Amino acid sequence: MSSYSPAETAEKSGFSIDTLRYYEKIGLLGGIARNASGRRVFSDDDLSWLGMLRCLRETGMPIAEMLRYSELARGGQETFAERLELLQDHDRRVEAQIRLLRAQQKKIKWKISFYSGKGVPEDD
Amino acid sequence: MSSYSPAETAEKSGFSIDTLRYYEKIGLLGGIARNASGRRVFSDDDLSWLGMLRCLRETGMPIAEMLRYSELARGGQETFAERLELLQDHDRRVEAQIRLLRAQQKKIKWKISFYSGKGVPEDD
DNA sequence: CCTTGACCTGGAGTGCGCTCCAGGTCCGAG
DNA sequence: CTCGGACCTGGAGCGCACTCCAGGTCAAGG
Structure with a gap:
């Protein structure tokens, strides 16, 4: 167990699939893997990073600051x-x-x- | 001491003048008095109602529900x-x-x- | 009398954080 | 071979809660 479909990831992370795509697009999620047909494949690491994002979001951190944090985290x-x-x-x-x-x-x-x-x- | 200009009210309530006007317009504030030239005159009662609104707002109540509450309060x-x-x-x-x-x-x-x-x- | 500044109105614009949509690809089940 | 369903993209749209703007009124001070 170490890779998850978008739907599974949405369920486990609590973010909607659209939000996951949005987060990737704006740069909150770096380097999400893709399978042969171009679909996202999330790892356990991605999931735990999403947990961190959720924590920051739920405590009211604005997206812009989360962006700053993820740049630092990279x-x-x-x-x-x-x-x-x-x-x-x-x-x-x-x-x-x-x-x-x-x-x-x-x-x-x-x-x-x-x-x-x-x-x-x-x-x- | 029992009547306040919009500016004083903004300062005391913590809402901006624009927000006060907005709240009156949508019906969160009922019957704000006006002076001879049409300007708003807030009373101590208005101020304490604004305090309640502030309390609800800061605890995350949506405007729609505050509206429901103020209808009930009337x-x-x-x-x-x-x-x-x-x-x-x-x-x-x-x-x-x-x-x-x-x-x-x-x-x-x-x-x-x-x-x-x-x-x-x-x-x- | 003239200016200044606080206020008025209706309505348009803004920022945030998603959320939805059209049109398309791919894969497994029947 | 066809169908359904999960997924893809770029971009438009939305809901909320303000916030700003143009154009106007009024009262007091110089």
Whole structure:
């Protein structure tokens, strides 16, 4: 088990086939293998890279920055420092995002308790 | 202190003036007062409603659903049950979103520790 | 009286991230 | 031999949430 059709890859990665093609086209996926008739053949490595992309995407990293990261990832370990910095910046944004969500969630829960009949009267 | 110009409101609410106009146009803001020359005059109530909108927006609620909520909010307490349900659904989505972010953040931190020189070798 | 600047309107434009489409190739099952 | 279905390409289209623009109004300051 080490090579996957586009459909299998879509299923395993959670990206649609169209998105996989799109990602390859814009350069997020480098060197996807092809079989004799020109069809894509994904490897386990491709799949784990897709996992990374999914992680970045789901945490809100813009495509442009993912592109930057994948360019760095195609470089050797001389790009480690830069990749580290990029991920650390991103991590801080994720942290902030979580904190914001938690704070806003409190307000929502407060509103919920109001509508449940326990809160003090408030606007709207 | 109870009425605000569009500029003040933008500053206090965190929405741009254009967004405020847009929100009024699509019906997220009902009955914003106008002065003699047709300019918007926002009240403290408007401001607190904007705070609610901001909360919903920042937690990822789509405009269409905010619209539904504001229609309900214009109704009386006979819409409390529906508002409650809407917010509870949303709260669950926020919860899920936070969990996802936390999970993905772990992967990022793991990658970071790898690039910092402490991790086991891994792909990309 | 004239200018400035904050505001108004309707409507067009933008950026992002896909998603869909037409028209074609290839391969295995019946 | 034919058919269906998964895949290919380049490029157009879409949904969302704004954001910008042209052309106009109004009130206050110099």
